Amino acid sequence: MVKIIFFTIISLTEVNKLRIEKAAYAFRMNGTPVSCIVFGHGHINYTLKVTTDTGAEYVLQKINKYVFRDPVRLMANASAVTEFLRKRIDDPRLALHFIPTYQGKFYHRDECGEFWRAYDFVGGFCLDAPETEDDFYQSALAFGRFQQLLSDFPANTLHETIPEFHNTIDRYRQLKESVASDSCGRLSGVQKELAFALEQEELAGTLQRMREAGELPLRVTHNDTKLNNVLLDRTTRKSLCVLDLDTVMPGLSVHDFGDSIRFGAATAAEDEPDTEKMSLDLHLFEVYTRGYLEAATELTPKEVEMLPMGAFVMTMEVGIRFLKDYLDGDLYFKTAYPEHNLVRARTQLKLAADMLTKMEAMEQIVARVAKYVQ
Numbered sequence: 001m002v003k004i005i006f007f008t009i010i011s012l013t014e015v016n017k018l019r020i021e022k023a024a025y026a027f028r029m030n031g032t033p034v035s036c037i038v039f040g041h042g043h044i045n046y047t048l049k050v051t052t053d054t055g056a057e058y059v060l061q062k063i064n065k066y067v068f069r070d071p072v073r074l075m076a077n078a079s080a081v082t083e084f085l086r087k088r089i090d091d092p093r094l095a096l097h098f099i100p101t102y103q104g105k106f107y108h109r110d111e112c113g114e115f116w117r118a119y120d121f122v123g124g125f126c127l128d129a130p131e132t133e134d135d136f137y138q139s140a141l142a143f144g145r146f147q148q149l150l151s152d153f154p155a156n157t158l159h160e161t162i163p164e165f166h167n168t169i170d171r172y173r174q175l176k177e178s179v180a181s182d183s184c185g186r187l188s189g190v191q192k193e194l195a196f197a198l199e200q201e202e203l204a205g206t207l208q209r210m211r212e213a214g215e216l217p218l219r220v221t222h223n224d225t226k227l228n229n230v231l232l233d234r235t236t237r238k239s240l241c242v243l244d245l246d247t248v249m250p251g252l253s254v255h256d257f258g259d260s261i262r263f264g265a266a267t268a269a270e271d272e273p274d275t276e277k278m279s280l281d282l283h284l285f286e287v288y289t290r291g292y293l294e295a296a297t298e299l300t301p302k303e304v305e306m307l308p309m310g311a312f313v314m315t316m317e318v319g320i321r322f323l324k325d326y327l328d329g330d331l332y333f334k335t336a337y338p339e340h341n342l343v344r345a346r347t348q349l350k351l352a353a354d355m356l357t358k359m360e361a362m363e364q365i366v367a368r369v370a371k372y373v374q
Contacts (some may be wrong), residue, residue, distance in 0.1 A: 019271030020048065023060060023116040026108035027099045030056040044246075049121060058099060058120035063107075070247055071107060071115035073159040078245040079106040080158070081150065081220060088149050093122050093231075093240045124231040124240050133287050134237070135227065140291025142230040142239035143222065143260060147253055150220040151298035155250040157221065162247065165223060166255045168317045169205045172197075175320045178327040186327050190342065197320050198350055204316040206309055211252055214319050215302060222301055225260040253303050254310030257292055261285055261311040262318065266351055271343050275350040280358055285311075286365045293366075293373045302372050308362035312355045319348030 024033045031052030039049035039059065046062040063071045071254055078098065085095035098106045099118040108116040130136040164170045179187060179194065187194075207287065210216045222229070224247050231240040263270070265284035268277040293299070322345035325332045355362070 019112065019114075020060070023108055023110055023207075024050050024118075026101045027058070027060075029099060029118070030054050030100060031059055036060070043193050050118070058118050058123050060116065060118045063114050064244075065113075065115060070159075070161060070163070072374040074161050074246055075105075075107045075115075075117060077158045077161065077248050081153065081245060081248050081254070084153050085146075085149050085365060091240075092120075093124075093233075094145070095241050096120070096122075096243070096245065097275040099251065119167065122231060122240060124233055125344065126228045126231060126243070128228050130215055130227055130264065133284065135166055135232070136284055137287050138232060138237070138239040139225075139227045139230045139260065139264065140288040141295045142242050142291040143225050143256060144295025145239075146222060146242045146298040147256065148298055151296075153220050155218045155220045158248070158250050160249050162223075162249065165247075165249070165367045166251055166314075166317065167208050168313055169208045171194060171317055171320055171324075172201050172204070175324045175327075180325065184327065184329040185328075186342075190326065190345075191341075193323055193345055193349055196353065197316070197323060200316055200352065202315055204320075207252060207254060207306065207313050210306070212300075216252050216254065216306065217300060217303070218250050219253045220248060221253065221256050223247035223251060223256065223259075225256045226263050245256075252310070253296070253299060254306045256310075257288075257307050258310030258312070258314035259318075260288055260292075262315045262348075262351065264288060265311075268347060270347060272347050275346050278347045278350045279354040280351060282310075282358060282361055282365065283360060286369065289366055289369045290373070293369055304366060305363075308355075308359055308368050311362065312352055312359065315348050315352040315355060318350060319345050323347060 005083060015341060020036060024036060029050070029052050034053050035051045036048050038047070040047045044064045046068050048060045050058045050060050064072065064253065068074050082096050082098055088091065089095055094117030096121040099120070100106055101108050110116065127135055175197070183257055207216065215221060222245070225243055229242060229244045231243055233240055233300050265281050265282050265288060267279045273280055293304065322333065322341045326341035326345060333341055335341055
């Protein structure tokens, strides 16, 4: 078999080309790979698009093992979920399809210890921000459908690839440790933000306490429910599959819902310096709630009731994570300037404060939509 891969990115070294070629040939693709190009604009994994001599197209990715420390468990989660989904759908475009290697695994480890995966390329497009409210509605349908199709998946069989990821009580513990150490001498400049965060500690721990008490069921959760992780059909603009399953693990449905609202129903960017521009758009909140509940019909009454709290808790959690990272010297989140994490923290805390003033309205919207879609 002649191995021919043409790279359009000429800056790649011959060694890197050879490694990518070997990775491509490790998977059971339809045909012989004949071209490979760098693809997409993701910031974590290294992504390429492979085309074979039969015209079949695939996405080939090198998993960032510095971000994801256990790629084997990551792929065990992702492949188990996608295989489960594919048994429940009529349109194959509604779920990713990972390609096995010739050894029957869903990942390939090369001679340098790097991990690779491949999946069918599905023609479509993604948006970083909704261009119309229907785009936001379509993302709600996609994540609601994801939750619905996996409603009877045994979530406790998945690996917790990021332990205590949405344990907001533990996030507060970590924040307090950073406050106590004040390793970068930044504490004096965040007293207002810290005071607000600590005032909300009891309320922000609501969902974690409910999880521990068994009041909310353990679900398969995506944990990065932004619009840019939903593939849209180029012709109809309808939602297709949910992308980026690296953070799939056991969790609460209300966290997934809440993160979508935190990001998509906000009136300003996550790092908008002018906090006066940041608030919750109740209309977009209703648009997303309608799509999500139309698709996720197996949620319990308590899960539905707690959706507004999910939005508040996720916003507070992300806010204190930004605040902690600022105090620590910006070790976790990438920053573009010295105050970047503080700006992010302020916008999130401002959004959370606005949610508190609108909590009753949010609850009324959820109750009305839930009654309508039943």
